[in-house]
Amino acid sequence: MTQFDNSYARLPDRFFTRIAPERAPAPEMVLWNATLAEELGVADWNAEICAGNVIPDGADPIAQVYAGHQFGGWSPQLGDGRAVMLGEVVTDKGRFDIHLKGAGRTPYSRNGDGRAWIGPVLREFIVSEFMHAAGVPTTRALAAVRTGGRVQRERAYPGGILVRVASSHIRVGTFQYFTAREDYEAVRILTDHARARHFPQATNTLEFYQEVVSAQAKLIAKWMGLGFVHGVMNTDNMAVSGETIDFGPCAFIDGYSPKAVYSSIDTHGRYAYEQQPTMAHWNLAQLGSCFVPQMEEELGGQQQAIDALTEVLHSFPELYQAEWRKVFGAKLGISDPAEEDVALIQDLLGLMAKDGADFTNTFRGLLDGSARDWMLDREAFDTWAARWQERRAPDWQEIVAKASPAVIPRNHRIEEAIAAALAGDDSKAERLTEVLTQPFDLAEADRALSHPPTEDQMVHQTFCGT
Incomplete structure (x- = not known):
């Protein structure tokens, strides 16, 4: 039986909005992660639960609020505009958020429809499960569901919902949201909550910041080792836990170029492959600035706070290089x-x-x-x-x-799986996921999945689902 214990929902009301997912017309399971379901104690869940039509006992659905720098520009309020967190489950491996991405409008939707279409849902399912298998800290995918409705983008697509699992959804942008409002009490509450949840060994704010910096250094190095290009490293897409989150227009490099960019919205290469360590460092600087007021109290002066935080921030390049x-x-x-x-x-x-x-x-x-x-x-x-x-x-x-994995989620293979799913054939997505969850052990029968694209198969741009 699923054991919910919704610690984030016990924080002050200004951290989130309680809201139920919008009803999906006719949910249908596309991909189901049976192994993860067993670990979470949700093996009996079905498409109705995964689509948000049925709220399991003990869940407390919320949409989280946060802010962020998006391609360097400041957005003072973002938040879960197309996602609802059902709650947190507690297992012998820890505490995990269960998050429905594409579950409909929330107060943070900013005129959006709050929905996702099945293409980005499958992309995130496939890539996140590969990342986990390859040893990269990441959010996980429990299920990919068709909603039975249509989503209007450049044309109408089948709607989809990703059931995402994470050790938390606390972002750099969550801290920024409260700092921008000079709500330093909320920043301290959030710091204590995130510290206890992710880095209990940290005894104060500065040690918490050190842990976040170290976790990001390890994460970005692993990205680089796979030729992974996140594509949208905004501060609202950096989880303080050190997990990869919000895959969106991500891609993996085929023919190596350090300047590789795939995201259709990254027109100036801000988040190119070779820029990722620099941008992680920049994001961490934004996080560090959020801690100045409380560090000032802890250390007895603003300059002492700035100096201590700066020293930790400046440790990132050396940590990353190692x-x-x-x-x-x-x-x-x-x-x-x-x-x-x-x-x-x-x-x-x-x-x-x-x-x-x-x-x-x-x-x-x-x-x-x-x-x-x-x-x-x-x-x-x-x-x-x-x-x-x-x-x-x-x-x-x-x-x-x-x-070095023998196989990666090649961009053209993901697009093939999505195209097949749009035509009603989910077998390509199922098979691709199955192979990629054992990426270091490629069977001869699956050897073609390791081949780079031919010229006419190349994917030059990837797209966000919004």
């Missing part, structure tokens, strides 16, 4: 990568960028020698490989096999 070195060192089979290995890693990435080599297959191809085949300048690669062979560990193949 994590990046671990991630990419493992992809080269180096057991304990040192600072001098950075040049070796960067030189390979430089060759890949020069030749547009496939990101995933090049790194995975180090195992069987096929990495060379993705290069145009093979003589340069051979020179690099001689240096690499001197640095790799005796068990380097085992290290690489665990660090």
